[in-house]
Amino acid sequence: MGWIIATRNLAKGARSKGKRIYHKVFGPxxxxxxxxxxMLNILVRDxxxxxxxxxxxxxxxxxxxxxFLAKKxxxxxxxxxxxxxxxxxARRILYERMLPRYQDRHFHFSRVLNQWRYRERDTTPMAIIEYVDRPGELRPANPVGAARKQHVAM
Structure with a gap:
């Protein structure tokens, strides 16, 4: 559930009804x-x-x-x-670098890559989250638009 839905549920009083509006990651x-x-600031910056x-x-x-919100x-x-x-x-990077990059892409701006390894201190599974279509990405992203039609036809 994203930010808009979470704030909408908070405005409706979701906390008082006992609903959990987002997943419990840790703590209060x-x-x-x-x-x-x-984490979002770090992700957008790096x-x-x-x-x-x-x-x-x-x-x-x-x-x-x-x-998605910045594109509106x-x-x-x-x-x-x-x-x-x-x-x-982070806001400057979002508006100056990322929005022109994702002008043709309507969704799937980021991806989570499971590393298939565990953190030593608490055996938590680790992953890498990254934005796609950036220089130096771990794996090239699937094309969108007309390039996708050519990619699928091959």
């Missing part, structure tokens, strides 16, 4: 939101990040939605982006 809810915002598999899957929802280019959606990306540097 205010720490979870802070952790997601910090374009790639290594973390646990559970956190990577949870972060991917927000990583997809932040690009309205003051309301810019406010939502600004509330999630607290770093001015």
């Amino acid at each position: 809810s205010h720490k979870q939101w802070k952790m997601m915002k910090d 374009q790639k990040m290594e973390t646990s598999l559970a956190r990577a899957k949870e972060l991917q929802q927000y990583a997809e939605e932040i690009v 280019n309205s003051p309301y959606h810019d406010g939502l982006v600004e509330s999630m990306l607290t770093s001015p540097e």
Whole structure:
């Protein structure tokens, strides 16, 4: 569940009804939101990040939605982006570098790659989350648009 749905459920009073509006990664809810915002800032700034598999899957929802909201280019959606990306540097990278890159791509801006290894201290499965179509990506992304039709026809 992404940022918009989570805030909509909070506005409706989802907490008082006992519903869990996002997956429990660790700790109290205010720490979870802070952790997601910090991880999202790092991911947008560095374009790639290594973390646990559970956190990577949870972060991917927000990583997809932040690009989707930024592409809408309205003051309301810019406010939502600004509330999630607290770093001015991350916002600058999102608007100047990432939006032109994802102009033709409608969804699937990020991917989670399972590393098939465990962290030694607590045996947590590790993963890499990265944005696609960037220089130096681990595996080339599938093409979109007309290039996809040619790719599939081969």
